[in-house]
Amino acid sequence: MGVGKEQVCKLVNELKPEIYRIATLIGRNPELGHQEHYAAGVLTGFMQEQGFSVDVGIGGLATAFKAKLGRGHAGPSVALLAEYDALPGVGHGCGHNLIAAASVGAAAALARLANLPGTVVVMGTPAEETSGGKVTLAEKGYFDDLDATLMFHPGSQNVSEVATLALDALEFIFVGRAAHAASAAQCGINALDAVLNFFVGLNSLKKQLPEDARVSGIITEGGITPNIIPERAVARLYLRAAKRRDLDELREKVIGCAQGAAGMIGAQVTWRKFELSYDEMCSNRTLADIFTKNLRFLGVAKIIPVQTAMGSVDMGNVSRVVPAIHPYLVLGDGLAIPHTREFATVALSEEGGRLAVLAAKALALTVVDVLTDTRLLHKIKREFSAAH
Ligand SMILES: [Zn+2]
Numbered sequence: 001m002g003v004g005k006e007q008v009c010k011l012v013n014e015l016k017p018e019i020y021r022i023a024t025l026i027g028r029n030p031e032l033g034h035q036e037h038y039a040a041g042v043l044t045g046f047m048q049e050q051g052f053s054v055d056v057g058i059g060g061l062a063t064a065f066k067a068k069l070g071r072g073h074a075g076p077s078v079a080l081l082a083e084y085d086a087l088p089g090v091g092h093g094c095g096h097n098l099i100a101a102a103s104v105g106a107a108a109a110l111a112r113l114a115n116l117p118g119t120v121v122v123m124g125t126p127a128e129e130t131s132g133g134k135v136t137l138a139e140k141g142y143f144d145d146l147d148a149t150l151m152f153h154p155g156s157q158n159v160s161e162v163a164t165l166a167l168d169a170l171e172f173i174f175v176g177r178a179a180h181a182a183s184a185a186q187c188g189i190n191a192l193d194a195v196l197n198f199f200v201g202l203n204s205l206k207k208q209l210p211e212d213a214r215v216s217g218i219i220t221e222g223g224i225t226p227n228i229i230p231e232r233a234v235a236r237l238y239l240r241a242a243k244r245r246d247l248d249e250l251r252e253k254v255i256g257c258a259q260g261a262a263g264m265i266g267a268q269v270t271w272r273k274f275e276l277s278y279d280e281m282c283s284n285r286t287l288a289d290i291f292t293k294n295l296r297f298l299g300v301a302k303i304i305p306v307q308t309a310m311g312s313v314d315m316g317n318v319s320r321v322v323p324a325i326h327p328y329l330v331l332g333d334g335l336a337i338p339h340t341r342e343f344a345t346v347a348l349s350e351e352g353g354r355l356a357v358l359a360a361k362a363l364a365l366t367v368v369d370v371l372t373d374t375r376l377l378h379k380i381k382r383e384f385s386a387a388h
Contacts, residue, residue, distance in 0.1 A: 003113055003116060003368045003372060005297055005365055005368075008109060008110075008113070008361065008368055009361050009365075011112050011364075012105060012106065012109045012360045012361045012364055013357070014109075015109055015360070016353075016357055018046065018105065018108065019104075019105035019356050019357050019360055020101075020353040020356070020357075022042060022043070022046060022097075022100065022105070023097050023098055023101035023347075023348075023352060023353055023356045024348065024353070025042050026038075026039045026042060026043075026084055026092070026096075026097035026100055026101070027091070027092050027097035027098075027347060027348040027352070030086030030091035030092050030344075031085065032086060032088060032129075032130070033127025033128070033129055033130040033131065033133075034062065034063060034085075034126055034127045034131075034133075036084050036085050036086075036126050036127075039063070039084035039085075039100065040056060040063040040064075040065055040084070040124055040126070043067075043082060043100055043104055043124055044065050044067065044124070047067035047104060047107070047108075047122060048067075050104075050107070050108040050111050051069065051111055052067040052068060052107070052111070052122070053067070053068055054066070054067045054068075055067075059133075059136050059137045059140045059142055060136070061126055061127075061136060061137070063124070063126040063127075063133075064123075064124055064125060064126050064133050064136075064137060065122075065123075066122070066123055066124070066142065067104075067107070067121065067124070068119065068120075068121050069107070069111050069119060069120045069121070071119075073116070073117050073118055073119065074118075075117035075118030075119070075371060076117075076119070076147035076148070076371055076377055077119040077120075077121060077145060077146045077147055078118065078119070078120060078121070078146065078147060078148045078149070078150070078370050078371060079120075079121040079122065079123050079143070079146050079148075079149045079150075080103040080104075080106055080120070080121070080122050080123075080149075080363055080367065081099075081103060081122075081123050081125050081134070081315070081318070082099060082103040082104060082122055082123065082125065082151070083096040083125055083126075083128045084097065084100040084124070084126070085130070086129075087339060090339060090340060090341050090343075090344055091341070092344045092347050092348065093339045093341060093343045094129065094153075094154075094339060094343070095153070095154035095338075095343060095344075095346075095347035095352065097347060097348070097352075098347055098352050098355055098359070099151055099152065099153060100124075102151075102152055102355075102356045102357075102360045102363060103122055103151055103360075103363065105356065105357070105360035106359075106361075106363035106364040106367065107120055107122045107364075109360065110364055110367055110368070113368070116368065116371060117371055117372065118371040120367060120371075121146065123143075125137060128313070130275075131275055131276050132276055132278060132313075134314040134317055135277070135278065135314050135317045136276070137318075138317040138320070138321050139317075143318055143321050144321060146322045147322070147370070147380075148284070148324070148370050148377070149318055149322050149324045150287065150291070150324065150325045150326075150327075150363060150366060151315070151325075151326060151363075152327050152328070152359040152362065152363060153326060153329075154328070154329060154330075154331035154343075154352075154355060155329065155330065155331065155334075155338070156328075156330060156331075156335070156336075157304055157307065157328055157330060157334065158295065158300055158302055158303045158304065158327075158329050158330055159303065159305070159307040159327060159328050160283075160289070160291045160292045160303065160325060161283040161285060161305065161307070161325070161327075162281055162283055162306075162307050162325075162326050162327065162328065163242070163280065163281055163306070163307070163308045164278075164281040164312050164316055164326075165212065166240065166241055166242070166243060166244045166247040166277070166278060166279050166280040166316065167247075167278040167312035168238070168239045168240075168247055168273060168277050169236070169237075169238055169273055169274050169275035169276075169277070170236070170237050170251070170254070170271055170272070170273060170274070171220075171236050171237075171273075171274040172195075172198065172234065172235045172236075172258045172270075173232065173234050173271070173272075174191040174192075174194040174195055174232065174233045174234070174258075174267050175191055175232055175269070175270075176189030176190055176194065176229065176230065176265070176266075176267040177189040177229070177231060178228050178229055178230075178231035179229045180227065180228070180229075181226060181228060181229050182227065185229060188229030189265060189266050189267050190229050190230055190265065190267075191223070191230045191231055191232050191267055192223050192230040193265055193267075194233065194262045194264075194265055194267040194269065195219055195222065195233040195234075195235050197260075197261035197264060197265070198257060198258050198261035198262075199217070199219075199235070200261075201257035201258075201260060201261050202215055202217065202254065202257055205253060205254070205257055210241070210242075212240075212241060213239075213240065213241045213242075213250055214238070214240040214241075215237060215239055215250075215254065216237065217236060217237035217238070218235065218236055219233065219234070219235050220234045220235065220236050221233055221234035236274060239254060240312060241280075242280060244279050244280060258271065276314075278313065278314055278316050278317060279316040279317045279320050280312075281315055281316040281319050281324075282316070282319040282320065282324075282387060282388075283319065283324070283325050284319070284323035284324060284325060284380055284383055284384055286323075286379045286380045286383050287325045287366070287380050288325045288327065290369050291325055291362060294362045294365040294366050294369070295362050297365065298358060298361055298362060298365075300329075300362075320388065323381065323383070323384040327362075329362075331343070331346055331347060331351065331352065331355055332346040332349070332355075
């Protein structure tokens with residue numbers, strides 16, 4: 001069946017006041033990850049008004065939700081993802097209020113297309129900035145029955161295909177033996193020395209790592225007082241690499257360093273992950289190309305083909321279980337730096353609202369393409385199968 005692109009744009013334009021209202025409400029009431037109760041309330045309330053059935057608190061996450069258009073149409077399922085967490089001190093300095101407004105705006109427009117086949121879902125995914133809700137939802141299978149997922153993120157360039165780094169957050173706990181630092185030093189085992197040895201080892205290791213690997217760390221515990229040989233010392237590291245398998249290898253090398261550092265003075269070491277691990281973003285190129293084509297239709301001229309971002313996003317974990325894209329679109333003049341008050345101010349301005357409407361159109365047009373063009377969906381899936 002044919003759904004006219006102009007018709008989709010007209011429907012999104014009709015929803016402009018709602019999109020602005022949602023972007024502003026969430027923008028003015030910033031909430032940290034897993035505390036986004038107000039935002040989740042605004043979004044799920046709107047989804048219900050638009051005829052979606054809503055489940056709140058999915059996956060054991062109080063502020064996660066799934067909104068599904070219950071028309072019972074046969075065909076594929078596509079999910080638009082909404083983020084809505086803010087940052088401490090700078091409010092919506094990452095512009096997640098616009099992500100949420102665009103995704104629910106697009107979904108509401110799609111709900112008005114009576115003949116649209118398939119199923120439209122909005123997944124509310126909390127805490128992107130801290131312990132990624134998408135990681136938990138992906139692990140618990142919430143994306144398994146979907147055929148494609150997409151969202152947009154405000155940024156400084158228009159780009160549909162993005163690569164990000166896989167990330168592990170590791171804590172190493174070194175245990176030695178306490179002793180009087182002057183009168184009985186020979187009885188002690190200095191856990192702080194083990195950590196210092198560890199960092200020396202890491203510095204050697206770093207010289208032999210591939211260019212895209214990153215090891216950064218801090219010492220979070222290094223003893224209690226100078227007259228006791230430190231019995232316990234703790235270090236926290238972020239390890240990053242372009243691919244999960246490279247990161248798994250890097251992690252083993254780093255663990256080897258820690259064991260060597262402990263072993264050389266007779267200390268013990270254990271390790272654990274102190275935050276959820278993010279996988280690299282594996283953008284589906286076919287889906288990204290459709291998004292780009294729709295951006296062009298909407299008059300966006302300057303689009304760069306691929307961006308390798310040196311950060312990490314929890315959409316990476318989603319991209320391993322279902323074809324996914326995480327495009328960026330220019331917010332304002334593109335000069336505001338993410339995670340700043342300036343970025344939050346633009347995200348709350350008229351320019352922010354305009355971007356959310358543009359993004360809603362690009363998302364809605366892309367969902368229509370995926371739901372109505374069987375050959376395209378096959379191509380998306382073939383590409384996904386080949387990559388996983
Ligand atoms: Zn963000």
